[in-house]
Amino acid sequence: MRRTALAVLLILFAACSSSRKDDQLPSTIPPPELHPEAAPDPRIDQMQTTLTELLDRLDVMNARIAKLEAQSSGEQSSGGQPPPAVQPTPARAVASRQAPRQEQPALHSAQIAEEYRRGIILVGQSRYADARAVFQRVFDDDPSGDLADNALFWMGETYFAVGDYSNAMRYYERVEKEYPDQNKAPDAVFKLGIAYEKTGDLGMARRTFEECVTKYPYSSPAAAARMEIKRIKY
Numbered sequence: 001m002r003r004t005a006l007a008v009l010l011i012l013f014a015a016c017s018s019s020r021k022d023d024q025l026p027s028t029i030p031p032p033e034l035h036p037e038a039a040p041d042p043r044i045d046q047m048q049t050t051l052t053e054l055l056d057r058l059d060v061m062n063a064r065i066a067k068l069e070a071q072s073s074g075e076q077s078s079g080g081q082p083p084p085a086v087q088p089t090p091a092r093a094v095a096s097r098q099a100p101r102q103e104q105p106a107l108h109s110a111q112i113a114e115e116y117r118r119g120i121i122l123v124g125q126s127r128y129a130d131a132r133a134v135f136q137r138v139f140d141d142d143p144s145g146d147l148a149d150n151a152l153f154w155m156g157e158t159y160f161a162v163g164d165y166s167n168a169m170r171y172y173e174r175v176e177k178e179y180p181d182q183n184k185a186p187d188a189v190f191k192l193g194i195a196y197e198k199t200g201d202l203g204m205a206r207r208t209f210e211e212c213v214t215k216y217p218y219s220s221p222a223a224a225a226r227m228e229i230k231r232i233k234y
Contacts, residue, residue: 109145112138116147119154128158149179153188165195186212190221193228206232 116138122131132155139151156171172195175188193208209225209232216222 109142112142112145112147116151119151123154123158123161126161128161132158149175149182149184149188152179153184153191156188156191160191160195163198165198169195180215186216186219186221189215190225193225197228197232202232 115134119131119134119138122128122134135151135155135158139148139155142148152171152175156168156175159165159171160168169192172188172192175182175184176192179185189208189212193205193212196202196205196208206229209229212219212225213222213229
């Protein structure tokens with residue numbers, strides 16, 4: 001009897017010891033995910049696309065600014081004679097006679113480039129009205145210069161950004177008509193098509209995209225226009 005009781009006690013002691021050891025063992029099963037991975041936000045891709053477009057346009061702008069600064073340095077080395085002042089249009093001359101006011105001094109090439117750069121920064125800060133005023137001055141001071149078409153285009157962009165598509169289209173059309181061979185003409189025609197899309201006129205949008213492809217077949221906006229033509233559904 002004593003041996004049997006002792007054997008039972010040993011078995012019970014061994015079982016208790018094993019149970020304590022099992023309680024001390026760390027769990028090897030990882031806990032379930034409490035916060036599943038969030039779905040990617042489509043706005044991030046849109047922001048990246050917009051940033052890429054702005055960087056591309058800044059590259060073009062920097063090339064033009066370098067050209068303007070080189071011209072300005074040449075003017076200073078040749079005697080410091082300022083460029084001839086831009087003659088006002090008859091309408092502006094009549095307005096100045098009817099309502100005389102103190103005009104701001106005309107900007108030289110390097111100053112125009114600096115003002116244009118400031119306008120781009122204001123667009124990046126979403127200060128669209130301030131940017132529009134800067135681009136207007138850039139255009140007024142040198143309407144035949146290298147940055148005139150850019151200034152008009154970006155005035156259209158400031159309206160487009162706030163959903164004023166009617167005014168945006170007005171400036172895009174000016175770029176296309178007044179500067180058809182300049183840098184911003186393909187962009188202006190493409191954005192004109194986008195503005196037509198935004199206003200629901202898909203027929204005009206399609207015709208405008210086709211015009212962009214026909215007039216500027218090797219430009220980046222033409223490639224984007226081809227994609228829009230395929231995407232538009234009547």
